[in-house]
Amino acid sequence: MIESSADSWVNSLMDNLGAPGAGIAIALxxxxxxxxxxxxxxxxxxxxxxxxxxxxxxxxxTTAGSVVGALALYWAGALLGRDRTVAIAARLPLVKVSDIERTEAWFARHGTKAVFFGRMIPVFRSLISVPAGIERMPLPLFLILTTLGSALWNCVFVLAGFALGENWEEVTGYVSTYSKVVLVATVVAILGFVGARLVRPGPGQRRG
Incomplete structure (x- = not known):
């Protein structure tokens, strides 16, 4: 079980390092x-x-760990860059370069909200840093949004664990349900995207 092993591993980190151990766990x-x-x-x-x-x-x-982990993914996206992203997309089945261009346009309009609120959505909490790096969102802005969004998310669950004490595991049940809803919605969206491509395939046009 992932949660059981994580429980033991995080406990060990915190026993040996204290609060920095919790930060390392969140960064990972x-x-x-x-x-x-x-x-x-x-x-x-x-x-x-x-x-x-x-x-x-x-x-x-834990907030510092969130920021460090997000920064690593931001720089991974920055190193990947737009040209490599487009080249990779062009080789993927059912994905068109025009999809990348629409994503770029969407991120240009909504990137700040995506980075801030994305910190509170399972899975996307990590992934949103990559397009931020690819699009080279100004680093100070990225750090501010990431810190604020991560602090809100972390405070809710750290404080819940603090208040519940030995019953802290009750928190995981609620978040697990939330995570499953998000993942199901994501799978449905992906299936809808694939279905639309199969029904109406068309070549993407590379932007000059």
Whole structure:
């Protein structure tokens, strides 16, 4: 079980490193989404309730971890760049270069909201940093939006774990349901996209 192993692993990190251990776990969660923040954050709150770390330190370090993980993905997107993204898209079945261009236009209009609110959506919390890097969103703006969005998300679950104490695992049930709804909606959207391509295929035009 992912959650069970994550529980043990995060506990070990926090036992050895304290609040910085929780920050490291969250940074890795950004890079490897299967590591569930719904386990890490309430567990950090519970640890704070037992005196293993201060609540403020738990909040600060988990938010710092979120920002570090997001920055790594931002720079991965920046290194990938638009040209490589388009080249990769051109080789994918059912994906057209025009799809990339529409995505670019959408991000130009809504990128700030996407980066901020994306921090509160499972899976997308990590992935949204990549297009931000590809589109070279100004780094100070990216850092501000990421810090604020991550702080809100982290505070909710760290404080919930702190308040629930030994019953911190109750938080994971609610977030797990939320995550499943998001993932189902994503799968439906992908299937709709694929279906539309199969029904109305057409060559994409490379922008000059």
């Amino acid at each position: 969660e950004n890079l490897f989404p299967p590591l569930p923040s719904e386990v890490i954050l309430p567990l950090a709150g519970f640890a704070a309730s037992t005196g293993r770390m201060s609540l403020v330190a738990a909040l600060l370090w």
